[in-house]
Amino acid sequence: MSRPQPQxxxxxHDIAAAAGVSRGTVSRVLNGGYVSAEARAxxxxxxxxxxxxxxxxxxxxxxxxxQAVAFVALEPHSLFLDDPNIGSIMLGANAALSLxxxxxxxxxxxxxxxxxxxxxxxxxxxxDGAIVVSARAHDPIIKVISDLALPAAFVGHPPDLDQxxxxxxxxxxxxxxxxxxxxxxxxxxxxxxxxxxxxxxSGIDRLAGFRAALGPLFDETLIADVPHYDYGSxxxxxxxxxxxxxxxxxxxxxxxxxxxxxxxxxxEAGRSVPGNVGVVGFDDxxxxxxxxxxxxxxxxxxxxxxxxxAQLVLRQLRGEHPDAGGQLLPTPLVLxxxx
Amino acid sequence: MSRPQPQxxxxxHDIAAAAGVSRGTVSRVLNGGYVSAEARAxxxxxxxxxxxxxxxxxxxxxxxxxQAVAFVALEPHSLFLDDPNIGSIMLGANAALSLxxxxxxxxxxxxxxxxxxxxxxxxxxxxDGAIVVSARAHDPIIKVISDLALPAAFVGHPPDLDQxxxxxxxxxxxxxxxxxxxxxxxxxxxxxxxxxxxxxxSGIDRLAGFRAALGPLFDETLIADVPHYDYGSxxxxxxxxxxxxxxxxxxxxxxxxxxxxxxxxxxEAGRSVPGNVGVVGFDDxxxxxxxxxxxxxxxxxxxxxxxxxAQLVLRQLRGEHPDAGGQLLPTPLVLxxxx
DNA sequence: TACGGATGTGTGAACGTGCACACAGTAGGA
DNA sequence: TCCTACTGTGTGCACGTTCACACATCCGTA
Numbered sequence: 001m002s003r004p005q006p007q008x009x010x011x012x013h014d015i016a017a018a019a020g021v022s023r024g025t026v027s028r029v030l031n032g033g034y035v036s037a038e039a040r041a042x043x044x045x046x047x048x049x050x051x052x053x054x055x056x057x058x059x060x061x062x063x064x065x066x067q068a069v070a071f072v073a074l075e076p077h078s079l080f081l082d083d084p085n086i087g088s089i090m091l092g093a094n095a096a097l098s099l100x101x102x103x104x105x106x107x108x109x110x111x112x113x114x115x116x117x118x119x120x121x122x123x124x125x126x127x128d129g130a131i132v133v134s135a136r137a138h139d140p141i142i143k144v145i146s147d148l149a150l151p152a153a154f155v156g157h158p159p160d161l162d163q164x165x166x167x168x169x170x171x172x173x174x175x176x177x178x179x180x181x182x183x184x185x186x187x188x189x190x191x192x193x194x195x196x197x198x199x200x201x202s203g204i205d206r207l208a209g210f211r212a213a214l215g216p217l218f219d220e221t222l223i224a225d226v227p228h229y230d231y232g233s234x235x236x237x238x239x240x241x242x243x244x245x246x247x248x249x250x251x252x253x254x255x256x257x258x259x260x261x262x263x264x265x266x267x268e269a270g271r272s273v274p275g276n277v278g279v280v281g282f283d284d285x286x287x288x289x290x291x292x293x294x295x296x297x298x299x300x301x302x303x304x305x306x307x308x309x310a311q312l313v314l315r316q317l318r319g320e321h322p323d324a325g326g327q328l329l330p331t332p333l334v335l336x337x338x339x
Numbered sequence: 340m341s342r343p344q345p346q347x348x349x350x351x352h353d354i355a356a357a358a359g360v361s362r363g364t365v366s367r368v369l370n371g372g373y374v375s376a377e378a379r380a381x382x383x384x385x386x387x388x389x390x391x392x393x394x395x396x397x398x399x400x401x402x403x404x405x406q407a408v409a410f411v412a413l414e415p416h417s418l419f420l421d422d423p424n425i426g427s428i429m430l431g432a433n434a435a436l437s438l439x440x441x442x443x444x445x446x447x448x449x450x451x452x453x454x455x456x457x458x459x460x461x462x463x464x465x466x467d468g469a470i471v472v473s474a475r476a477h478d479p480i481i482k483v484i485s486d487l488a489l490p491a492a493f494v495g496h497p498p499d500l501d502q503x504x505x506x507x508x509x510x511x512x513x514x515x516x517x518x519x520x521x522x523x524x525x526x527x528x529x530x531x532x533x534x535x536x537x538x539x540x541s542g543i544d545r546l547a548g549f550r551a552a553l554g555p556l557f558d559e560t561l562i563a564d565v566p567h568y569d570y571g572s573x574x575x576x577x578x579x580x581x582x583x584x585x586x587x588x589x590x591x592x593x594x595x596x597x598x599x600x601x602x603x604x605x606x607e608a609g610r611s612v613p614g615n616v617g618v619v620g621f622d623d624x625x626x627x628x629x630x631x632x633x634x635x636x637x638x639x640x641x642x643x644x645x646x647x648x649a650q651l652v653l654r655q656l657r658g659e660h661p662d663a664g665g666q667l668l669p670t671p672l673v674l675x676x677x678x
Numbered sequence: 679t680a681c682g683g684a685t686g687t688g689t690g691a692a693c694g695t696g697c698a699c700a701c702a703g704t705a706g707g708a
Numbered sequence: 709t710c711c712t713a714c715t716g717t718g719t720g721c722a723c724g725t726t727c728a729c730a731c732a733t734c735c736g737t738a
Contacts (some may be wrong), residue, residue, distance in 0.1 A: 056463030058694035124395030
């Protein structure tokens with residue numbers, strides 16, 4: 001009738017009593033060791049009869065291992081809604097951790113309150129390591145992880161990231177450069193960029209690559225600076241660029257979502273793509289193929305990024321020292337119709 | 340030099356020794372009780388000096404409470420990539436749990452291996468409750484949660500869901516009926532549906548609502564049955580319908596993503612929307628506003644669904660019995676340009 | 679004076695687990 | 709006969725925490 005405590009669960013003691021052996025023998029059935037066939041059989045029937053499930057909390061306390069790894073998504077608000085990459089990264093990480101029989105637990109950080117609670121959670125022994133996605137510069141979580149010396153891997157690398165913490169990412173500079181060069185070689189001359197998230201390494205680096213590719217063609221006034229990698233920012237950014245220079249004939253959007261927004265703004269303004277203006281994006285997300293025309297863009301191997309980050313953490317859990325610095329994954333250009 | 344064990348952490352004992360008091364007093368500082376001002380000050384300086392962080396695993400073991408609630412996403416593969424709702428549901432749940440100072444941990448289930456590991460995780464004392472999203476009929480996780488009597492809430496309700504487990508959702512039948520009626524009242528006569536996920540309650544109910552709205556106008560041959568709520572399924576489904584009856588003039592797509600795919604197929608076929616064919620979707624996701632034309636659709640209050648599910652779990656954790664059955668949230672129609 | 683209450687502190691036990699250790703029996707070889 | 713190795717089992721302790729309890733002190737008041 002009353003259900004205040006969630007129902008007494010069977011423990012090793014109960015199993016031992018039911019099977020007529022000692023706790024130690026039960027433990028050996030669970031973790032390996034010498035056990036006679038009769039004892040093992042008795043214990044196994046007792047376990048299924050009583051519905052025994054080992055208590056993770058007790059095990060984690062004793063072993064100092066929880067077999068769980070956190071996947072920390074920082075400021076995911078816009079990410080979950082507009083960037084399909086984080087989902088793929090997550091699934092990639094989960095698959096890799098799953099193979100190593102580790103549980104991935106994802107934690108979402110949206111507010112200062114979340115930051116503090118997640119910090120406590122990470123330090124409290126519920127997880128053995130952490131994968132951190134999309135940290136901005138000076139994110140407090142970076143310091144927490146450094147101080148704890150928690151085995152970790154970052155996806156992307158905020159500029160103030162501790163040297164000892166490995167990261168995985170892509171060569172944003174090189175990729176941005178390559179796709180911008182595609183615009184140049186296809187004959188565009190007045191090329192602008194809708195740059196986003198300039199407080200994040202990815203945003204900064206994509207802008208740097210763009211600048212490097214253009215060389216003398218680079219024109220400071222053709223940079224529209226928007227806060228997020230989302231569709232709405234793309235619409236605004238493109239309108240901004242058209243206002244600054246109506247003769248613009250090429251645009252590098254810092255993400256596919258932005259590029260999609262840019263296409264909308266160009267349509268409004270009566271420009272054809274790729275006829276009047278060439279547009280390229282970044283991510284090769286689902287946006288790329290659902291745009292009209294489909295986007296020429298940079299492919300981000302999101303799933304591989306996730307599994308690579310997971311590997312970096314697992315390696316540390318095995319006691320190996322990961323290679324210092326970061327690991328960059330290849331990002332092939334995907335040529336479609338928009339440029 | 341060696342870093343096999345992750346660095347000895349300070350415990351209550353260490354703090355007590357450093358502050359010259361007993362463990363009990365330290366515990367009282369943490370959890371409330373009578374403590375003198377001097378003792379409190381000494382303990383607090385000791386804590387920050389030694390960088391003390393309480394051990395969750397030990398606390399959970401003793402208290403039988405972890406202050407964590409699982410968010411279980413079943414078969415999220417297509418969801419994360421194509422359905423933006425799950426992200427919003429997650430953020431809504433996180434916000435509500437955060438206010439109650441509970442940590443949301445999301446677990447992803449993609450394979451049988453995951454199912455088993457997650458079941459162990461749920462039973463092991465690492466979480467106090469669970470929110471389960473998008474369970475299909477006969478999903479093994481349903482039985483696990485029933486057997487454990489774990490405080491839980493489902494988003495959507497698989498047909499074989501235990502009577503005692505509360506769920507939150509929307510009135511799929513009523514909403515589908517309402518939006519279909521919108522097609523009828525705007526003069527469409529040959530109305531088809533691209534139905535998806537007919538092994539899930541949402542899919543079944545949307546079809547039922549469609550059928551109810553049409554009454555005598557209903558024509559079995561104008562139902563295209565696709566497996567997923569995604570864009571690609573929409574393209575295929577619409578081509579299928581056009582093949583069956585070229586005179587079709589209205590389409591209810593079971594999701595916005597499907598509707599977006601349908602628009603693409605209609606464009607291919609040279610039909611104008613809403614001129615030749617009226618199209619309506621479901622979800623009011625970001626798809627709805629990025630389509631051309633923008634979609635008339637059913638608004639799903641995803642964030643509220645998440646926070647409502649969280650409340651249902653929190654209520655059980657406080658010992659209250661939740662109302663049996665489910666809680667349905669309102670789903671206003673959003674009239675845009677596609678029908 | 680004695681008493682009750684409020685305030686403050688220390689001690690021991692327990693949560694459920696895994697592991698080190700002790701112990702027992704058997705078998706084989708020197 | 710003794711020593712060693714192997715198989716099999718039971719016991720005690722520790723992980724870090726919280727809580728119940730015992731104890732101690734001070735104050736106000738009957």
